[in-house]
Amino acid sequence: MVLAELLVARGIASPSQAYAFLNPDLAHLNDPFLMLGMAAAVERLEQAIANHEPTLLYGDYDVDGTTAVVLLKTAIEMLGGIARFHVPHRLREGYGLQSSVLEAAYADGVRLVITVDTGMRAFAEAETARQLGLDLIITDHHLTQADDAVPHALAILNPNQPGCPYPEKSLCGAAIALKLAQAVLERRDTARTRDKTLPSFLKMAAIATIADAVPLRGENRVIAALGLRELRKPVGVGLRALFAAAALDPAAKQLTGFDVAFRLAPRINAAGRMDVASEVVELFSTRDPARAAELAAKLERLNRERRDTEASALTAIETLLETDSGLFSDRLLVVDGQGWHRGVIGILASRVVERTAKPAIVVSVEDGVAHGSGRSVDGFQLLNAIESCADLFTRFGGHAFAIGFAMPATALPDLKRRLRLYAEEHLAAREPEHLLRIHAELPLDRITPVLAGWLRKLEPLGHGNPEPIFVARNVRLLAPPRIMKDRHIRLELAQQSMAQQAAQNPPREPVLAGSSSAIRAIGWNLAARAASLQLDRGSLIDLAYRIRENTHPDFGGLEVEIAGMRVSQEDPQRTEAHG
Numbered sequence: 001m002v003l004a005e006l007l008v009a010r011g012i013a014s015p016s017q018a019y020a021f022l023n024p025d026l027a028h029l030n031d032p033f034l035m036l037g038m039a040a041a042v043e044r045l046e047q048a049i050a051n052h053e054p055t056l057l058y059g060d061y062d063v064d065g066t067t068a069v070v071l072l073k074t075a076i077e078m079l080g081g082i083a084r085f086h087v088p089h090r091l092r093e094g095y096g097l098q099s100s101v102l103e104a105a106y107a108d109g110v111r112l113v114i115t116v117d118t119g120m121r122a123f124a125e126a127e128t129a130r131q132l133g134l135d136l137i138i139t140d141h142h143l144t145q146a147d148d149a150v151p152h153a154l155a156i157l158n159p160n161q162p163g164c165p166y167p168e169k170s171l172c173g174a175a176i177a178l179k180l181a182q183a184v185l186e187r188r189d190t191a192r193t194r195d196k197t198l199p200s201f202l203k204m205a206a207i208a209t210i211a212d213a214v215p216l217r218g219e220n221r222v223i224a225a226l227g228l229r230e231l232r233k234p235v236g237v238g239l240r241a242l243f244a245a246a247a248l249d250p251a252a253k254q255l256t257g258f259d260v261a262f263r264l265a266p267r268i269n270a271a272g273r274m275d276v277a278s279e280v281v282e283l284f285s286t287r288d289p290a291r292a293a294e295l296a297a298k299l300e301r302l303n304r305e306r307r308d309t310e311a312s313a314l315t316a317i318e319t320l321l322e323t324d325s326g327l328f329s330d331r332l333l334v335v336d337g338q339g340w341h342r343g344v345i346g347i348l349a350s351r352v353v354e355r356t357a358k359p360a361i362v363v364s365v366e367d368g369v370a371h372g373s374g375r376s377v378d379g380f381q382l383l384n385a386i387e388s389c390a391d392l393f394t395r396f397g398g399h400a401f402a403i404g405f406a407m408p409a410t411a412l413p414d415l416k417r418r419l420r421l422y423a424e425e426h427l428a429a430r431e432p433e434h435l436l437r438i439h440a441e442l443p444l445d446r447i448t449p450v451l452a453g454w455l456r457k458l459e460p461l462g463h464g465n466p467e468p469i470f471v472a473r474n475v476r477l478l479a480p481p482r483i484m485k486d487r488h489i490r491l492e493l494a495q496q497s498m499a500q501q502a503a504q505n506p507p508r509e510p511v512l513a514g515s516s517s518a519i520r521a522i523g524w525n526l527a528a529r530a531a532s533l534q535l536d537r538g539s540l541i542d543l544a545y546r547i548r549e550n551t552h553p554d555f556g557g558l559e560v561e562i563a564g565m566r567v568s569q570e571d572p573q574r575t576e577a578h579g
């Protein structure tokens, strides 16, 4: 059946794996003590809590980093400890641990610093901590540098470090913070942690897991699925205010991974991109509804600002892509501009990847310094590409699919030349693939509410667990395409059975509208495509599509959203033969 086919495509081959995938459960979370360094980290943190020693949490400014701070801060305070936090200002301080902050914290009486979502390459800063007499615990998911060296710290929690036996390698930063919280909480009160505390902590970890685009399989799927379930009944004033600002009612409809990725996460990220990320931590920590509403409104404003900034830079990039044909033919794109807001260059890189299906790096040049952010495509390790140019950067880091760096602007031509050579060598065997990946064959007459119900069990969808795209061949248009707002189309379709096709071949007569197998389809931005295919009543097409549930009170029901279409081959027998 279709669901089994989709599961196998996700690497889930046995019935027990399939059961676990479809029924995520707290019991599927791994033992935190499987992580290298966990015992030492827990022991030191427990000591700090017992002695009422202030612990400084040092996070990154994105969704992952700020939610990780919130998680550990909440856990430490629940256990009676004292937590302080520092989230660097993206533009003033930049990415990563800063020695000056460690020095100030030490002067302020702090003796324990825990990093979240950062620190894996903070060699010099770890040395500063050691010399000061600060205990440093690094929790991070970013990859180690090429020689596998790790900073000198009291403990490092990172499943990607050499020698760590932890089975789930693709946790996000907040999920690693969650594992540390889980370990200290379980040691205090196992039953209460399992029944009450952990489920509520999963909310924050789920937002980060979905936003950080780690693959939603294995433990990540458990975190995302159970966290989403908890997010549907928010109790904290911060989350409630954020939902209200985003005009999301988590209780009214099934909150999906899509809502988190495209409605919640951008608002949380906007703080770090445009201004001060520490306000996110305050939003999720405050108990004052008025203050929460104020902070959520600010995030809303920053997110609008971010969108405007992004839109204008994207226009400039599109002009570059259209006018510079040399640029467009590259296997890997590096586009640069003056003064693009550094808070949005990562999003811009994602947009370029979406449009071109090539790895892309967007560089903003300001005062002689070039800041870059890159995103990759499946099968190309962008971090390796960047590492091959390590000598050009003042700082750089990231993971396989997302990187960031800073360098003198004068070195940009060198970077472009060397990356072009690198890409020619490493991307040579790969033709740019078609963007659309078909997951299963599903004739339109096999779409049923029961199947749609099963497909909902694949939620949350996202990175590593994509929404299924189906293909249906030999589909008849029952009416001419209806154009909406000049750009979109609506089609009235019926699946042709092989028998019908044989009987009607030739000549073919359109099946009557209103037959029981008629199904509605929507095609966003496909009006031009429909015109070029000369679609009309009676046309026979092949469709790539997603299944949609339209909740409109008048036109409710299952429909399909067209991802791609072409005119069917003339002779259905031959189409079959060609598979």
Ligand SMILES: [Mn+2]
Binding pocket: 064, 065, 117, 141, 172, 173, 212
């Ligand atoms: Mn992260």
